[in-house]
Amino acid sequence: MSESFYAILTDRAVIRVSGPDRVSFLQGLVSNNIENISATRSGYGALLTPQGKFLFDFFVYQQDEDSLLIECERGENGERAAELFKKLRMYKLRAKAELTDVTDSYDVIAVFGKDALTNLFTDTTAGTTGRIADGIKVVDPRLTALGARILLPKNELAEMAAIGATESTIEAYHKMRVSLGVPNGSDDLEIEKSILLENGFEELGGVDFKKGCYMGQELTARTKYRGLVRKRLLPITIDGPSPDAGTIIMNGDKEAGTIRSVHGNVGLALIRLERVGDDAQLHAGDAKITVSVPDWVQLPETAA
Template identity: 25%
Template sequence: MNIEWQSFIGSAQDRPGRPRPDKLFDLSPLGGLRIQGKDAASFAQGQFTNDIEASTHKRAQLSAWCSPKGRVLMSFWIYARDDGFVLSSAVPITETLSNRLKLYVLRAKVDIDNELKGHVRLGCEGALVSARLEDYAGPLPIRIGEVTQTPEGLSIMRTFGEERFELFAPTATMTTVWPMLSEVAALQPASAWALGDIENGVPVVGAEVTDEYLPQMLNLMELGAISLEKGCYVGQEIVARAHYRGKVKRRMYMAAIDTPMLNAGDEVLSKDDEARVVGRVLAAATDSDGRYRAQVVLNVTDAGTDLQLTTGDTLNARQPPYDLDSGDSPTVP
């Protein structure tokens, strides 16, 4: 835990009075990973689904880490920083996953830190807060996945969504940036950051659904998060086989649902045959109207049929905001 940052954020006074339509997220409770050391690049290349050689200080990649079964353990953004890489996700990267990744280090000269010691993650969303950020840092990234870094150590990555950025910096830098941004943006809970990914079709893989789905089932091929040209990585043979031998039978879809409670892992049933499970909820979060927005992984053959939750509430699945089976991503360079 970053005690210095927690002390600062705890004492920072909220600003009453005029409304602030933009949003600011303290993402530090979600943690993250830093992979550093002489062998950081080769280690990451042998673990993750994307081609890490294309991840630089100016370009982040969407990627995933799989189990030997080829199932996704976590999905994340990764970009180069200092002598290694920063990994960030919309859900907590748990100590269990961090320790599991450390088992693969062996003799590699690599240090893996899931506490982001001395550093802070923030998210911001909206035109006003983006303008404030630009006043401080200069021109902001234009394309999704683009990263800019300031001399003060502030990394700014554009992510999916309208005027949506993730920030990473030493604590001292972030305590300087925070007051300026908080003048025009209201603080939101860290858990609310996932809503942006859910609405934009970026899979949110929490602890409840880890090691359940192939990357292709979560549309990571369409999002440019899988390289078929790079060498071996954990689970690579199974992921490649799923690509070259035919289509997967389950895919991730979107849904807006009126229900009192919805959690990752909840079953989705066929309305015609209530005993038949046709999929599960991958991730869910409430929007400003209190309605659940969700990602659901369904049998492809059932995606267009009448569906419901175990509560009896109707679920209408729809396509994500990109073409499935396109083979490439319309939004990520």
């Protein structure tokens, strides 16, 4: 039996960027190389403050020869997508680009499980992109273990049955994502505070260090080349009462990190690398905390 599941990600929004300057407009803002986006390749990146701190992360797809689609965090009442739309419009200035909120036109779907990619793609390289019915299918550009992302026009969910995927829940998807150590926007990153390289963006393909200037590039580059990463967002397992996001993780009487999000008995936490070793005894409130390091995470040699 095929082990492939899908969940409709109702926490996502879609913004269309069209017009002749769409690529150059985004290229000067986004941490990844927008020039690489094509009908066969999608990407993941972030918009930062001028000081290099996190504002938004998102996926970028090519809709057609004149349009790109930005799939982004929606927010509880759509406020995060509205804030991104407003920010992009502010920076557009005289660029020949048009912004349109097309969230109501699409279902954003995650396909995950052992057979998620083999049922959809022959090439399972991260970022590989193709068509599915009137929509777009993508091997998750961050990590192939996350499966695929699909953008389908509304009312085309019959395609999910056609690929042999069983309906699951958004919570099941996020629990899987967290167990792999992958962040999800402002659920796990602090707005105007978080630094990309502390949150896995280099390994997850969210930063291009060769593309040239973009907003916030200086801090991102300095963090990499001066080896300034002292914290990392890592998956945790919780044994005991579930702590809230924001709870401090202690190692004895010293702070070892901060919980960012919790899904069942797993979560993500920003961990101070010098405070976590084989002899660490971590707790958050009355819960015992165990930190793991996914295979894809590259820790500094002094912390490995």
